[in-house]
Amino acid sequence: MHYVKYRKDVENSSFLSPLPNFLFIQLFRKYVTLSTVEVRHIFCPPLSSFVRAQDDRNPLSHQSPSMENALSQAMDRYIVYLQAEENKSPLTVANYRRSLNLLLDLLGVSDAKNIDKTVIRTLKSKLHGAKARSGKPLSITTKNYHLTVLRAFLRYLLQDEEMDGIYAPDRIQRFKQEERQVKVLRREELSRLLESPDVSTRTGKRDKAIMELFFSTGLRLAELRSLNVRDLNFDTREISVRGKRGKIRVVFLSDRAVDSLRAYLEARTDDLTPLFIRNMEKAQETMPPGEEFRLSRISIYNVVSAHAAAFLRDGSSEEWSGFKECAGVTGACGFEYDADLHACD
Structure with a gap:
């Protein structure tokens, strides 16, 4: 397509590299006639593309190419929101992206509006049986982190996108966790x-x-x-x-x-x-x-x-x-x- 040349030029332009993604998007749209979604996919690859680039040996990071759906697109928008408006650190954004990849795979729905009590119960069951890359079961802390990311994502859809039919984030209960025993040196x-x-x-x-x-x-x-x-x-x-x-x-x-x-x-x-x-x-x-x-x-x-x-x-x-x-x-x-x-x- 005609934007490939522009994408290559932008990637090779060192003076643009420090700019945040939302400035890239505005700058790019000024000179190229593309929709916002098309431009975002140039500078902010969709979650499904990110997942396909993961290590295939990790079952939690594998995702079917057919999952480019309404839920995946909503997650893409949320990632852009975290970067452009919330100004989250690159490390935080990367952690959220990985968690959303896993949730996209485990939720089993194509639209955020389809998330309900039954879907959440199934998700928690899958998280309970999921294993990390090392082969060990996910810790309670890790499972609760994924649920926290899901709650934040749903809250974004409710409050920032004002989307109807979204499951109430506060209804998602985290796994019970034992109080941490802090060791103190004498x-x-x-x-x-x-x-x-x-x-x-x-x-x-x-x-x-x-x-x-x-x-x-x-x-x-x-x-x-x-x-x-x-x-x-x-x-x-x-x-x-x-x-x-x-x-x-x-x-x-x-x-x-x-x-x-x-x-x-x-x-x-x-x-x-x-x-x-x-x-x-x-x-x-x-x-x-x-x-x-x-x-x-x-x-x-x-x-x-x-x-x-x-x-x-x-x-x-x-x-x-x-x-x-x-x-x-x-x-x-x-x-x-x-x-x-x-x-x-």
């Missing part, structure tokens, strides 16, 4: 865990700074990763954190976190922007900003997990397996961790 155990990095090396100083900051502030992993050197203010003992949707908040630091961060930054010989970096030997030869040296999420995850695993091998009184358990006690150090009033808030 003061001496926490101190021993935080002293585990070898601070005679630059990497050890970095790991200790990560651990101290992570445990004293309770930052999300993505927030900790996105920190830059300029976000630190040692005079006021605070750090500016970019949270969800780019919102910035101020977090106060404990004395131990400040000392560890100072030692780490003094050991660095570069002027790169990211606070936590990898390959510090090579980084000192690189000009700013040096985003390619920023530690990845999995690298930070591995730092905490490695020290937690060593902590377990050395004889912890609790059965700790790594990052998840450590994350459960971050920010809970309180006064016993030499934190001031601000750090405990």
Whole structure:
């Protein structure tokens, strides 16, 4: 078709790549006579196309090409809504898209108006018997997440598209879930865990700074990763954190976190922007900003997990397996961790 050339030109235009999808659509429609749906399918592939590109070995990700129907199209519109109007992060949109793919397969209806109590009961039964890519049954948390996405999708159809005959989202009950048992480290155990990095090396100083900051502030992993050197203010003992949707908040630091961060930054010989970096030997030869040296999420995850695993091998009184358990006690150090009033808030 005639829009293929324009699509190729747009894809090869680097100055357009940072624009959100809805700006792509408006820009494209200005020069090409296409319907909104056709343009959306160029820049926002339909869910059915996305599903067909998934790994065929995963039965939960397989979808018949014939499922390009009213329900699939409504889900496409919802994805565009999340990106253009709700300004959801790319990771959130990707998670919603995967969940909608699964729901499209399991619901067994071609129109959102056909979703009723019987369909929901059948869906919950299928979720109960579904298995993840690893072959293990879906956890209660995962199943409830899919139901939450379905509720949000139906609420969008009711409130934003004002569609009649939509099943009430609040009538969809989640699976019952046991209360989470939070494991708490004793003061001496926490101190021993935080002293585990070898601070005679630059990497050890970095790991200790990560651990101290992570445990004293309770930052999300993505927030900790996105920190830059300029976000630190040692005079006021605070750090500016970019949270969800780019919102910035101020977090106060404990004395131990400040000392560890100072030692780490003094050991660095570069002027790169990211606070936590990898390959510090090579980084000192690189000009700013040096985003390619920023530690990845999995690298930070591995730092905490490695020290937690060593902590377990050395004889912890609790059965700790790594990052998840450590994350459960971050920010809970309180006064016993030499934190001031601000750090405990």
